[in-house]
Amino acid sequence: MEEALNLDMIGAGLIIIGAGFGLGKIGSAAMEGIARQPEAAGKIQTAMIIIAALLEGVAFAxxxxx
Known part of the structure; x- marks a missing residue:
């Protein structure tokens, strides 16, 4: 039983690491896009927030x- 619990914790850790990596990539790509096209900052920021919220929802679930 303890082995199953340990594997669950490893799985939970991998989920958190993956979500953190994904959020970092989203933020990085958004900042790069805004730096290249400052006039599109509003659209890029909106898309970034929507994608980040969806990613957080999937990680939470x-x-x-x-």
Whole structure:
């Protein structure tokens, strides 16, 4: 039973690492896009927030599945 619990914790850790990596990539790409095209900052920021919220929702749901 303890082995299953340990594997659950490893899975939860991997979920958090993946979500953190994804959020970092989203933020990085958004900042690069805004630097290249400052006039599109509003659209880029809106898309970034929507994608980040969806990613957080999936990560949150996956943590409850573990």
């Amino acid at each position: 996956a943590l409850f599945a573990v």
